[in-house]
Amino acid sequence: MTAITGYDLYEVPPRWLFLRLETSDGLVGWGEPVVEGRAKTVRAAVEELLDNYLLGEDPSRIEDHWQAMYRGGFYRGGPVLMSAIAGVDQALWDIKGKRFDAPVYELLGGRARDRIRVYQWIGGDRPSEVGEAAAEKVEEGFTGLKMNATSELRRVDTPAAVRAAENRLREVREAVGPEIDIGVDFHGRVTKPMVKRLAEALEPYDPMFIEEPVLPEHNDSLPAIAAHTSIPIATGERMFSRWDFKEVFESGSVDVIQPDLSHAGGITEVKKIADIAEAYDVAIAPHCPLGPIALASCIQVDICSPNALIQEQSLDIHYNRGGDVLDYLADPGVFEYEEGYVAAPNGPGLGIELNEEYIEQQAEKTVDWHNPVWRHDDGSVAEW
Template sequence: MKIGRIETFYVPPRWLFVRVESDDGAVGWGEASLEGHAEAVDGAFEALRDRFIGHDPRRIEDIWQVSYRGGFYRGGPVLMSALAGLEQSLWDLKGKVVGLPAWEMLGGRVRDKIRAYAWIGGDRPSEIADAAKVRRDQGFSAVKMNATAELDWIGTPRLFDEVVKRVEAAQATGMDVGLDFHGRVHRPMAKQLAKVLEPLGLLFIEEPLLSENPDGLRQIAELTSTPIALGERLFSRWDFKPFFEMGAVDIIQPDLSHAGGILECRKIAAMAETYDIAVAPHCPLGPLALASCLQLAACTPNVAIQEMSLGIHYNVGHDLLEFCSDQQVLTPEDGYLRIPQGPGLGITIDEDAVREAHKERHRWRNPVWRHSDGSFAEW
């Protein structure tokens, strides 16, 4: 068996799907979505095609090693996202050939389902409460929300009170809450806000500082008992290693479409397990990314919860499930997502719909926010 074709598809709102076909007609799908940079990732596939057309698709680890190490320059969001999408598609193809889910080939199932959460937005407590109720009706028992868009270097207790009220509004609907700082808050304010939030019993605070400031993250971790989460902007086990060693994180959030794919994230999770660190994969992406995350959750003991982006609001008019032929596989129930039982990634992609959507070739770009004084604000 040889790889005969590697195709990429721009799928709205902001996804990049990968399709690999062997010379005897076996097909696998993956997702190489890197929000706002689809063209760059697509360009990286030119080198992957040159190197791997004619290669045995079942030799997944060999393909990963050659791809990562064979180009001299390695790592980073673009190359690792391309490699992730290719790697996912190879697990999907191999699983369909041998009739096994990817999790079965990676050691077998350790759970039947995984708890899931979804993002909510809103400026006022009433808006947050309404959004949380929508998620509850969709089958979730946990949500994540932004901490704030306003806190900069210095602030006031009034701003802290607004954050607390928004969290309490979501919790009043029966939801558990994780709070995402998005790296928007500078260290002096992040330290104060972490202390103010501690009594609320949050699932986690995410990116209280950017991962570019590991010493600051360690300081915050020492100030609060609330779990610290980060990792969506880290792209390999080497990127995660220093955070494990310094004790600056309690929950890691690798993105399986940014951090090298399913097996690389399984290796990252195994490293985390030795430090008693939980895994909550980042996934505000499409169905193939989510299906890949569920393969990881199935066979990885320290995966604790899974993010998903259900609904058209978050996905800018497109639903996570619209390109799936078997939507129930990725639908939450009683707060959980079931582990897919089908071969490969366990979902079926509507290829005709994907090819039709690709004709538009989306040009999604990250929005830009500014503080009230006109200065740039972190996304």
């Protein structure tokens, strides 16, 4: 029997954790198990999963391994465990694809499309100079953009704060015209009363969606928000399993779901989430401000999911300091964006080849990324 024999973990810039999983017959699979800002915590969780459940086991039994990792520890769910499972799951699918010399999407039913549209981030954490940046990205061929709506907001903020968000979106819309899609990320920074005001102000500029209008712990308010606006609602980057998504599907309040392939249980779980979403007439646009392994995993699911809408990717995103998506690939051309799309990869497994020498060099650097802690004028902690 072929068995999982060893693994290595590499924490690399800007804020990523890579897993290298090896089998007794020499196959290697890669995964990206990380919570941004909690890489060391997830690293420990990955080590526990591999040491307790998977070393010495047959790598082909992906579903069984997923169930053992999820259910075997009694306590389940949450960002740390599900991100650890996600990275292991990605690596197992990479191995299986290489064993059969086929892309993962071929093992999940085959292509539902030939390419998937991607969008490009503009504007940074505290969005500024977005009009010029938007025009540049459209000139590069992107047809989808995303920007943060605001910096920190008070629970009930001023009319000026609303007008500032409106003016930014108007600036982008005027720069790129009506043929370009613009996603607007509320980033969980916005409270229910401010969502209503902001949605009304932004509606004339036809955003593709408003993302995470409220924190997931307030998803019960989404039906009222959906009734208040015609803008499609997207959410899901901080939801980690199909059970987390049940409420929003059943409420009928969400139009686009955004599970993260490195946070929501990997390829196995997100494909199930996508299939459930299709039954509720909900699109999927996987969250991915991460590295090349996470992006490759997303694309595998996108290609075989009929309801995939668009794919986030982190090239040139404001977080990427000291490393970017293409730097870690032996062949960066696999993520070549043409007319705002990326083609279905043809290579086996996840369809990418990692530059292992470069990864080892980068892993020698000190990586200690944490998101900023923002505060309001009165000193209280603000949502980032």
